[in-house]
Amino acid sequence: MAEANxxxxxxxxxxxxxxxxxxxxTTWAARLHKGIKRREQEVEHQASHALVQSAACAGALNxxxxxxMALSPEGTVRAxxxxxxxxxxxxxxxxxxxxxxxxxAINQAGTQLAERLKRLHPERMAALLEQGEGFETVIESGDxxxxxxxxxxxxxAWVRLSRITHAVGLEAGPGVLAEQSxxxxxxxxxxxxxxxANSAWLHETRAESLQAARENGIGFDRGADAIISETxxxxxxxEGFRWTSSDGRRRAWKILxxxxxxxxxxxxxxxxxxxxxxxxxxxxxxxxxxHDETLNHLADAVAIFGPAKRLAFHNTAFQQLFxxxxxxxxxxxxxxxxxxxxxxxxxxxxxxDYAQWKASELDFYGAAQVSPDDTWRLxxxxxxxxxxxxxxxxxILLIFSDITDELNLRSxxxxxxxxQTATLDKLSDAVAVFGSDSRLRLRNGAFEAFWNxxxxxxxxxxxFDDVAQLCRSLLPDNALWMGLKARVADPDPESRVPVxxxxxxxxxxxxxxxxxPLPDGATLVAFSDETARRALEQALAEKEAALAxxxxxxxxxxxxxxxxxxxxxxxxxxxSELLEAMGDxxxxxxxxAGAIRVAASHLARSIDDVLDMAQIDAGxxxxxxxxxxxxxxxxxxxxxxxxxxxxxxxxxxxxxxDTLPVLRADERRIGQAVEHLLxxxxxxxxxxxxxDLAVMAAGDEVHxxxxxxxxxxxxxxxxxxxxxxVRRERGGPGVALALVKAFVELHGxxxxxxxxxxxxxxxxxKLPTKANSASATPELILE
Numbered sequence: 001m002a003e004a005n006x007x008x009x010x011x012x013x014x015x016x017x018x019x020x021x022x023x024x025x026t027t028w029a030a031r032l033h034k035g036i037k038r039r040e041q042e043v044e045h046q047a048s049h050a051l052v053q054s055a056a057c058a059g060a061l062n063x064x065x066x067x068x069m070a071l072s073p074e075g076t077v078r079a080x081x082x083x084x085x086x087x088x089x090x091x092x093x094x095x096x097x098x099x100x101x102x103x104x105a106i107n108q109a110g111t112q113l114a115e116r117l118k119r120l121h122p123e124r125m126a127a128l129l130e131q132g133e134g135f136e137t138v139i140e141s142g143d144x145x146x147x148x149x150x151x152x153x154x155x156x157a158w159v160r161l162s163r164i165t166h167a168v169g170l171e172a173g174p175g176v177l178a179e180q181s182x183x184x185x186x187x188x189x190x191x192x193x194x195x196x197a198n199s200a201w202l203h204e205t206r207a208e209s210l211q212a213a214r215e216n217g218i219g220f221d222r223g224a225d226a227i228i229s230e231t232x233x234x235x236x237x238x239e240g241f242r243w244t245s246s247d248g249r250r251r252a253w254k255i256l257x258x259x260x261x262x263x264x265x266x267x268x269x270x271x272x273x274x275x276x277x278x279x280x281x282x283x284x285x286x287x288x289x290x291h292d293e294t295l296n297h298l299a300d301a302v303a304i305f306g307p308a309k310r311l312a313f314h315n316t317a318f319q320q321l322f323x324x325x326x327x328x329x330x331x332x333x334x335x336x337x338x339x340x341x342x343x344x345x346x347x348x349x350x351x352x353d354y355a356q357w358k359a360s361e362l363d364f365y366g367a368a369q370v371s372p373d374d375t376w377r378l379x380x381x382x383x384x385x386x387x388x389x390x391x392x393x394x395x396i397l398l399i400f401s402d403i404t405d406e407l408n409l410r411s412x413x414x415x416x417x418x419x420q421t422a423t424l425d426k427l428s429d430a431v432a433v434f435g436s437d438s439r440l441r442l443r444n445g446a447f448e449a450f451w452n453x454x455x456x457x458x459x460x461x462x463x464f465d466d467v468a469q470l471c472r473s474l475l476p477d478n479a480l481w482m483g484l485k486a487r488v489a490d491p492d493p494e495s496r497v498p499v500x501x502x503x504x505x506x507x508x509x510x511x512x513x514x515x516x517p518l519p520d521g522a523t524l525v526a527f528s529d530e531t532a533r534r535a536l537e538q539a540l541a542e543k544e545a546a547l548a549x550x551x552x553x554x555x556x557x558x559x560x561x562x563x564x565x566x567x568x569x570x571x572x573x574x575x576s577e578l579l580e581a582m583g584d585x586x587x588x589x590x591x592x593a594g595a596i597r598v599a600a601s602h603l604a605r606s607i608d609d610v611l612d613m614a615q616i617d618a619g620x621x622x623x624x625x626x627x628x629x630x631x632x633x634x635x636x637x638x639x640x641x642x643x644x645x646x647x648x649x650x651x652x653x654x655x656x657x658d659t660l661p662v663l664r665a666d667e668r669r670i671g672q673a674v675e676h677l678l679x680x681x682x683x684x685x686x687x688x689x690x691x692d693l694a695v696m697a698a699g700d701e702v703h704x705x706x707x708x709x710x711x712x713x714x715x716x717x718x719x720x721x722x723x724x725x726v727r728r729e730r731g732g733p734g735v736a737l738a739l740v741k742a743f744v745e746l747h748g749x750x751x752x753x754x755x756x757x758x759x760x761x762x763x764x765x766k767l768p769t770k771a772n773s774a775s776a777t778p779e780l781i782l783e
Contacts (some may be wrong), residue, residue, distance in 0.1 A: 071157040075118065075129055077110040087113065090139075090146065090161070095467040108638055113459065117148065117159065124150065124235075128157050135235060136259070138190020147190060182222060184271040187260070188228055195266060204246065204271070220271060225253045231257035231267050241274070252278040300401045307394035309335045309365060321384075321400055322347050335362060335396075346379045347591075364388050365396055375403075383407055429528040434488045436521035438464040450527055464488050474505045480513070487515045488523045496523070502530070510534050569607070572600045612672075613724065613735050616742050623666040623746055624773055630663060630695055630702065631656050633671055638693055641678045649687030650709075655694035663702060664770040669743040676736040677706040677763050684710030684761065698767055701749070707762040713755040721753055740765075 067082040067090075080087065084106050118125045120139060127133040132152030139146050139161075149160045179198050184205075186197035194214050199205075205220055207213035219225050223242040231238045238257045243250055252274040258268045292313065295302045301318035305311055310332045319326050322342060333341070339358055342348045351357040364371055367390060376384040387399040421442065424431050431448035433442040440462050448455060451471050461467050468481040482505060486495050500514035510531045511770055514628040516524045576597035580590055615621045645652045663670070674693075681691045685708050692707040713721060724738035740763075741751040747769050755761035 067161040067501055069114065069161075071114065071159060071161045073129055073156065075114060075125070077107065077114055080106055080110045086163070087162075090566070091116070097181050113161075114159070128152060132157075136190075137235075139234075144447070144690075183273065185268065186220065187266055187268045189266050190232060192225070192229060192232065204244075221253070221255075224269065225273065225491070227255050227269050228257045228269055231259060237260055251275045268359075303398045303400075304391060305335050305365075305395045305398070306391075307365075309362065309395070311335070311338065312395065318400065321402065325422075330405050348378070349376045361555060373421045384679065393696060402462075429526045431468070431524065431526045433518070434464055434523050434525065436489075436491065438485070438489045440464070440467055441522060447527075450529070462511075474507065475503060475511065476506070477503055484513075484515065484525060487517075488525070568601050569604045573597055573604070576600065609735050609739050613739055613742065616739075616746070621746065623669060623771060625664055625666060628663040628665050628667045628670060630660050630704075631658075633667060634674065634693060634695065634704075637671060637674050637678060641675070641682060644679075645682045645685065645691055648682065648685060648689075650682075650685040650689040650691060653690060653692045655692065657695065660695060661702060661769050663767060665767065666743075666771070669746070673740040673743040673765060674706070676740050677765075680736065680763075681706055681708035681710070681761075683706045686710070698766075702767050702769060704765040705762055705769065707760060709760040712759050713753070713761050714757055718753055718755060722751060 026721070027387060067080065069080050069088055070078040072078055084102070087106065087109045091109045116139070121135070121137055124133075124135040124137065128135060128150040134152065135147045135148075135150045139148055146161050146163055149162075151158050151160070153325060154679060168577040181198060182200055184198065184201035184203075186201045187195040189195050194210070197205075197210055197213065200656075201220065202208075202213065205213065205218050207216075207218050212218075221242050221244055223240060227238050227240040238258070240255045242253045242255055245251070254272040254274045256270045256272065257267050258269075260268055295315040296317075299317060301321040302313070302315045303311060303318050311329060311334075312332070314329055315470045318324075319329060322345075324341065328341075336358065339348065342356060349357075352613065367388075370390070371388040374386040374388070374522065376386055378384065378550055382402060382404045384400040385403045387401075389397045389399075391397045421444075424442065424444035425446075427444060428446055430447040431442075431444050432440060432447050440458070443458065447453075448458060451474060452510065457470060458467070461470055464485055468485070472478075472481065480501065483499070483501075485495075487499060490496070496517040498514065498516050502510065502512045505511055508531075509529050511527055512530045513527045516526075518524055576593045579585060579593035580597065585593070612621065634654070634656060638652055642652050678691065678693070685691055689709040691709075692705070694705045694707075696703050696705075722737050722741040724735045744751045744765050744767060748771055749766045752764045752766070753761060754764070
């Protein structure tokens with residue numbers, strides 16, 4: 001019973017649950033049906049609106065000439081929007097193609113257009129389909145140009161084609177800004193044809209109007225056209241530089257080409273006048289070249305390092321100073337690399353810490369002011385002066401000067417100054433050197449002693465006026481000091497001449513002063529004490545007067561004695577000849593009379609020689625010039641002396657050429673000279689000896705040689721053979737040989753001797769063919 005109740009309850013509950021479930025399902029189904037109905041109505045409304053919008057878009061596209069094609073990633077045409085007639089014109093289909101169904105013809109035209117674009121612009125189409133890169137270009141058709149734009153969207157590609165009209169140019173260059181711009185500005189379409197240009201462009205191209213420029217195909221410049229073509233090809237801004245000729249003048253232009261945004265392949269170009277800038281740049285370049293050329297001609301080495309511490313410039317002297325390879329310098333090494341290279345070649349100063357020294361050298365780049373000059377003493381003995389200056393453009397300027405010679409010169413100069421000072425100190429004269437500014441530059445110790453001044457007083461009184469004031473106490477001659485000041489301080493060349501004078505000091509000294517201008521503008525003033533010298537000169541003058549008086553007395557005495565001796569000698573000679581002529585005179589007495597005659601004649605000749613010598617000493621002898629035939633003269637003289645030579649057991653040999661020049665000389669004096677030589681040779685020879693008389697012509701001279709085979713003359717006496725009144729071993733005292741030399745020298749000739757002890761002697765007379773002497777009597781020359 002209980003189990004039955006339980007089963008009844010379960011059945012009741014199950015029935016009630018089933019009924020509730022059925023009610024719930026019914027309610028849900030009603031609600032779902034209502035929602036679906038509402039959704040269907042919304043979808044229908046949206047679809048209706050979409051159809052309306054699609055129709056509106058299609059109408060809008062058909063209302064214009066724009067075409068749009070949807071392309072797959074493979075490049076096939078998915079859809080075509082826009083009017084169909086322009087599409088058929090773009091591909092230029094034939095009438096048979098147009099007879100096909102409209103849809104088939106449009107699809108075929110779209111495929112052909114896509115293939116044409118791939119053929120004309122393969123790179124741009126590939127970039128669009130593969131990488132989604134947009135592009136703009138232009139294609140041509142029979143009825144005009146079409147702008148092509150490629151864009152990527154939603155995993156596909158879209159191509160838009162629109163007809164190009166001149167409105168693009170008008171939109172690219174509207175307004176006052178472009179028209180009034182002084183820079184030529186113009187717009188070209190995707191085919192490179194001129195669309196628009198401003199007035200400046202028309203003026204530069206000499207075009208009358210924009211239409212005329214289009215019709216005549218006028219362009220700004222072929223180079224500018226090439227830049228625009230490159231812009232069209234790459235669809236990116238391009239620029240270039242061109243030179244043109246206008247009105248006989250070259251013009252420089254910077255060409256800028258820029259694709260127009262939304263210009264459907266059009267390009268706007270600007271020509272900016274760079275003539276003045278280029279001329280300025282060219283002037284600057286020439287100035288820099290001239291500056292570099294000037295630096296290259298400098299003897300000092302110059303190196304310029306830029307802000308990056310690299311070598312920017314060096315002159316030829318720099319390369320030669322350090323003997324560095326020019327090619328390596330052209331590689332623009334850094335300052336540190338240059339120092340390392342110089343250190344490797346031992347062309348830097350020897351330092352203990354090279355790294356620290358190098359760092360200090362490179363620290364000069366941060367200096368704002370000119371650094372003090374430095375001195376480098378190189379291991380090869382050279383000394384360089386280094387000047388470092390900040391460069392106006394950044395970096396540093398280095399100047400290297402080889403001052404080795406300058407230092408050596410300075411050292412020699414200082415040594416010379418020291419020697420000069422020491423030399424002046426050794427002089428007995430008081431010497432002072434004043435500069436062109438009248439300052440006392442140099443003085444010696446004698447100057448201080450001469451004026452009795454201390455060194456301290458002269459050190460204080462450096463000006464000429466101060467020195468003159470100190471010296472006036474001993475020499476109070478104002479005119480003297482004023483004249484000296486004019487020579488010292490006046491730069492006039494007429495005043496800078498050597499002058500001298502003399503005066504007497506207060507202490508009785510006789511002073512002589514003189515000035516000498518020096519090359520550097522200084523003036524040397526010297527004072528000397530001539531007191532002792534003047535006394536000596538006076539004594540010498542007195543001695544000279546006494547000597548002249550004694551000479552006059554001597555000449556008078558010689559003349560008187562000679563005259564007094566000649567008169568009795570004449571009597572002695574006359575009576576001796578008379579005695580020799582007496583027939584009854586014994587032979588022994590006749591020999592005595594002959595000896596008396598010979599001795600008297602010899603004494604008379606000696607007196608004549610003394611008189612001739614005195615006349616020569618007095619400068620009173622004159623030569624009577626005439627034509628002298630040596631062959632005749634010497635023949636006569638040799639015959640006169642021959643008996644005496646042969647009487648001594650010797651022989652006389654003559655050597656007289658047949659052709660001898662005629663002498664213009666005093667025949668008597670030449671005969672005397674040769675006769676004295678023959679007699680001297682006669683006395684020198686002995687039994688078996690020989691005397692030679694020879695003559696020879698030698699250019700403008702005639703040489704007469706008298707030789708003997710006697711004892712010769714000792715070497716120590718040969719220098720005095722022609723001296724007068726000197727005792728000789730041969731011939732005794734006399735003036736014969738001295739007179740020979742005097743006669744020959746009066747004719748402008750000379751006398752020489754050649755001798756050796758035991759080998760005889762030779763006397764040579766060298767006579768000019770024409771006597772050249774002030775003692776000759778003037779002759780009248782007839783031409």
